[in-house]
Amino acid sequence: MKLVKLLEQRREAILNEWFDSVAESYPLDTSTYLKNQADQFQNPVGHTFKERLPVLLAELYSNGDQSLLAEAIDDLVKIRTVQASAPSQAVAFVFLLKNIVRRQLKSELTDSRLQKELVEFEAKVDGLSLMVFDQYMKCQNKIFEIRAKEVQMRSAKLLEQVNKRYVGPVSDGPDIGGEAKDDSNI
Amino acid sequence: MGVMFSLLAVVVLILIAVAGTELAGWRDLFGIVIPYAAVVAFVIGVIYRVLKWARSAVPFRIPTTCGQQKTLPWIKSSKLDNPHNLFWVLCRMFLEVFFFRSLFRNTRSVVVEGPRILYSPTKWLWAAGMAFHWSLLIVLIRHCKYFIEPVPSWLVTMQNLDGFFQIGLPIILTTDVVIVASLTFLFLRRVVDQKLRYLSLPADYFPLFLLLGITVSGVFMRYFTKTDLVSIKELAIGLVSFSPVVSSEVGLVFFVHIFLVSVLLAYIPLSKLMHFAGVFMSPTRNLANNNRVRRHINPWNPKVKVHTYEEYEDEYRDLMKAAGLPVDKEE
Amino acid sequence: MSKNIKTPEEMARIKFEPSANGWMDPATEFRPGTWNFTAVPETLEYLDLPNPRKWRPTDDDWQLPENWQEIIHEGLRERLKKYRTLQIFMDICVRCGACADKCHYFIGGGDPKNMPVMRAELLRSVYRNDFTTAGKILGKIGGGRKLTKQVIKEWFYYFMQCTECRRCSVFCPYGIDTAEITMMGRELLNLLGLSIEWINTPLSNCYRTGNHLGIQPHGFADSIEFAVDELEEITGIKVDAPINRKGAEILFVAPSADYFASPHYYTLLGYLLLFHEIGLDYTWSTYASEGGNFGLFHSSDMMKRLNAKIYMEAKRLGVKHIIGGECGHMWRVVHQYMDTMNGPADFLEVPVSPITGTRFDNATSTKMVHISEFTSDLIYHNKLKLDPSRNDHWHTTYHDSCNPARAMGLLDEPRYIINKVCNNFVEMPENTIREQTFCCGSGAGLGTDENMETRLRGGLPRANAVKFVHENNDANILLCMCAIDKATLPPLLEYWVPGVEVGGVHEMVGNALILEGEGKRKTDLRGTPYPGIEDDGEEGDSNV
Structure with missing residues (x-):
């Protein structure tokens, strides 16, 4: 596999470019921060991309640990899910890799055997994108789930108490707070 | 846009000084009238601004606490970062004013990953800020030699220390190098860091260019042109004794130098440069965290409508009685 | 090729700035998940607040009063005179950028206008334009902006994306406090009737019933009784919990979420056990049944109106002093505002612990003591019999809540207690705790479910530090002393760090506390059976 060798050789450069293009998907002033702040606690977003993108790349051309891959996808997608305004925005970072690899291997790509391998590689990128999309949906569902759960927890003990033994009517004052929820379109 | 506008403004100022003295020959205007006017504007402006701040009330005592409070005797409190009395407030302020303690806080515990060493940009901000402000202070003190005759020995010692490295002729003063370098850094930082470029205004670039113009013209006089120090000292002493020639x-x-200084003096009260006075009056730093010990008075403490217990009991009396809760009035 | 289909590079772009002309052009996109529902007109009417109406941030027309510009100008002028903080913070910021990357919303979300300096500039630009000589002459070049309806929309968007946590203020060389700016910004918005439901409904509830949840006195009594019964099931001991009792020595005030919400409730159980065991002569109050104060997130007047109840009730009941429960923003109000607003409390006595005799010299004027100050003093003097092994199923870490950390300095008391009642405690990384603690991302009235995405972004820095100790030190519970934290950290952690629960410090105290005459406990306060103990099937309250 010639492609694997090349990818391993250029790994550093590819990863740097990938990281940079993900960071550059943020507004200008934010991307410098994501790139330069080294402290993992002051810069969790940049840190996660730095740590997890290499796992994805490695998996694309070698056969790694499945749980490691799942964890990497999970960490990355969680962040993009809450930041993006559209699903496409959340998952598009995977597709960036295609162009980056083509750019990095430009001089070698005249080789037709390599081209064939690249097509296979890109199919894997597409597959990864679909996995990322699945994960995005999971994250979205999780958000709905925790939203519902949070509302429940706010008065968890109240419900329990009422269910357990409270009988008789509760006196009602002016109904405040009921209507705002109704005209939401979320 | 902000950069070009500010740069242009300073260039225009320099041209005014050149044209005014060389072409129009208004040497008294630029040597005497404008400096006097600038000092007057500076003094009145600063007093006006400080009085305006002082006239604003401090309704609440809201120090930002950056360490353990003073509570139980066996718990060690953090006196500097969470001062509980005036003495420690003064200590906190001293460190804040002279050593930029809050800015320094930025530098702590940076986890560096991988082989690449990345410096936190804020560490540089602290260092450059310190370098600039301290150099400025020393340079200002050094300038006293133009206003006092004979020059006191401590001033001479100070200048000698400043020229400690004994490089060049005339000997290069460390502060001259440091002040130009730190100003340059503070400027470049605003242009290079996109985050800062985003938030910077012309009002941020202009003082930097102005200060650079002042320091560079000063440096120029000391090292590159033949400057007649006797006549400058004569003018300086004349200015402070109100008989300037x-x-x-x-x-x-020199005219460029003193004109830019005049503009800076007059500009200070109108601008963010007032931070030199404001830092002393910031309520999150200059108050002690003794809130629960001594009552702070709000001069405008408003009367507000409250829901009294009587109104509350009137609304819920029956329910309270049914639940076995004590009530103040039976009916 | 199609112009309708974008490339992945274009699609990946996260844009916060619809306008290309830099930040001076106000433009705000109210997309779902970022904003809060607006206040219901009835709540504004109940509190005599201006401009009650039905509206939504996504509406084009926000139905502002006709003279809205005048109202804002007058309001700002008035506040510049009333608050030196505002006047100075408007004047002296040098935009050095030290605060820029200190805000959890910026760190987790990347919106440049969430940099604290920019949040202040939104207001400062208007101040410059309309209130300063230089700004009036220079206009836009001097950094001034005209006050337009778009500016108001932008204020609403970004002042409702600040949790008033004060983290930026720690790093500012002049102590500029964005919380103060946000508070002023919100006060101005309130003048136009621009408020959110999650702040205004608790306000009107609290004004009427004494607590944010709107629990009426009989409901409160019932809830406490329910807790007493539950404790009897767990410990076999019936504790006494007096309510509205005149002549008690101490009034105890807790945030109202403690009565009903989970996991707050287990902290309530902890208080009840503690007070029983030391035989404290105290009372609860239905009228002052809320320590928290959403007025802090609304305006200083509202804060005062709600806070007044605590002293008024202490006076009516004739207690000697007050103890306050675990809550964050409540303690900002109690510590920094209460005495000034509603004092002097000359009808109370300097707090002295009836058990240890310790005089609380740090509360001689306010006469209110924090429960963790009180409890740590008890433990220090060996007044409690503790069995920390009853907390062995927890690997604890501690989250400093913003307000006690940065507006009070309550850092070591809770740590002292935790270390005495738990065997496993680990600190999160240094720059994420104590005065540098990261906000939960949902404080200051923003803990609603409709803005969950914003909350999850803002909570990322906190969760990230929790994740670190979860992975490296097996931490499985995040302790905190804040009702808002207890409500909002569970969803945050469920998203970012599944497997870490949230609990209160006094829940741990309650678990470890050995009661006089109690048998062997079969479950902890959550109803989770201790390992090695057979569940006899009667406990059905497990929430874990």
Whole structure:
């Protein structure tokens, strides 16, 4: 596999470019921060991309640990899910890799055997994108789930108490707070 | 846009000084009238601004606490970062004013990953800020030698220390190098860091260019042109003793220098440069965290409508009685 | 090729700035998940607040009063005189950028206008334009902006994306406090009737019933009784919990979420056990049944109106002093505002612990003591019998809540207690705790479910530090002393760090506390059976 060798050789450069293009998907002033702040606690977003993108790349051309891959996808997608305004925005970072690899291997790509391998590689990128999309949906569902759960927890003990033994009517004052929820379109 | 506008403004100012003295020959105007006017504007402006701040009330005592409070005797409190009395407030303020303690906080515990060493940009901000402000202070003190005759020995010692490295002729003063370098850094930082470029205004670039113009013209006079120090000192002493004379020996660069200084003085009260006075009056730093010990008085403490217990009990009396809760009135 | 289909590079772009002309052009996109529902007109009417109406941030027309510009100008002028903080913070910021990357919303979300300096500039630009000589002459070049309806929309968007946590203020060389700016910004918005439901409904509830949840006195009594019964099931001991009792020595005030919400409730159980065991002569109050104060997130007047109840009730009941429960923003109000607003409390006595005799010299004027100050003093003097092994199923870490950390300095008391009642405690990384603690991302009235995405972004820095100790030190519970934290950290952690629960410090105290005459406990306060103990099937309250 010639492609694997090349990818391993250029790994550093590819990863740097990938990281940079993900960071550059943020507004200008934010991307410098994501790139330069080294402290993992002051810069969790940049840190996660730095740590997890290499796992994805490695998996694309070698056969790694499945749980490691799942964890990497999970960490990355969680962040993009809450930041993006559209699903496409959340998952598009995977597709960036295609162009980056083509750019990095430009001089070698005249080789037709390599081209064939690249097509296979890109199919894997597409597959990864679909996995990322699945994960995005999971994250979205999780958000709905925790939203519902949070509302429940706010008065968890109240419900329990009422269910357990409270009988008789509760006196009602002016109904405040009921209507705002109704005209939401979320 | 902000950069070009500010740069242009300073260039225009320099041209005004050049044209005014060289072409129009208004040497007294630039040597005497404008400096006096600038000092007056500075003094009145600063007093006005400080009085305006002082007239604003401090309704609440809201220090930002950056360490353990003073509570139980066996718990060690953090006196500097969470001062509980005036003495420690003064200590906190001292460190804040002279050593930029809050800025320094930025530098702590940076986890560096991988082989690449990345410096936190804020560490540089602290260092450059310190370098600039301290150099400025020393340079200002050094300038006293132009206003006092004979020059006191401590001033001479200070200048000698400043020239400790004994490089060049005239000997290069460390502060001259440091002040130009730190100003340059503070400027570049605003242009290079996109985050800062985003938030910077012309009002941020202008003082930097102005200060650079002042320091560079000063440096120029000391190291590159033949400057007649006697006549400048004569003018300086004349200015402070209210009998100024502009001798014909005073050169063009000096006029540029003193004009930019005048503009800076007059500009200070109108601008963010007032931070030099404001830092002393910031309520999150200059108050002690003794809130629960001594009552702070709000001069405008408003009367507000409250829901009294009587109104509350009136609404819920029956329910309270049914639940076995004590009530103040039976009916 | 199609112009309708974008490339992945274009699609990946996260844009916060619809306008290309830099930040001076106000433009705000109210997309779902970022904003809060607006206040219901009835709540504004109940509190005599201006401009009650039905509206939504996504509406084009926000139905502002006709003279809205005048109202804002007058309001700002008035506040510049009333608050030196505002006047100075408007004047002296040098935009050095030290605060820029200190805000959890910026760190987790990347919106440049969430940099604290920019949040202040939104207001400062208007101040410059309309209130300063230089700004009036220079206009836009001097950094001034005209006050337009778009500016108001932008204020609403970004002042409702600040949790008033004060983290930026720690790093500012002049102590500029964005919380103060946000508070002023919100006060101005309130003048136009621009408020959110999650702040205004608790306000009107609290004004009427004494607590944010709107629990009426009989409901409160019932809830406490329910807790007493539950404790009897767990410990076999019936504790006494007096309510509205005149002549008690101490009034105890807790945030109202403690009565009903989970996991707050287990902290309530902890208080009840503690007070029983030391035989404290105290009372609860239905009228002052809320320590928290959403007025802090609304305006200083509202804060005062709600806070007044605590002293008024202490006076009516004739207690000697007050103890306050675990809550964050409540303690900002109690510590920094209460005495000034509603004092002097000359009808109370300097707090002295009836058990240890310790005089609380740090509360001689306010006469209110924090429960963790009180409890740590008890433990220090060996007044409690503790069995920390009853907390062995927890690997604890501690989250400093913003307000006690940065507006009070309550850092070591809770740590002292935790270390005495738990065997496993680990600190999160240094720059994420104590005065540098990261906000939960949902404080200051923003803990609603409709803005969950914003909350999850803002909570990322906190969760990230929790994740670190979860992975490296097996931490499985995040302790905190804040009702808002207890409500909002569970969803945050469920998203970012599944497997870490949230609990209160006094829940741990309650678990470890050995009661006089109690048998062997079969479950902890959550109803989770201790390992090695057979569940006899009667406990059905497990929430873990």
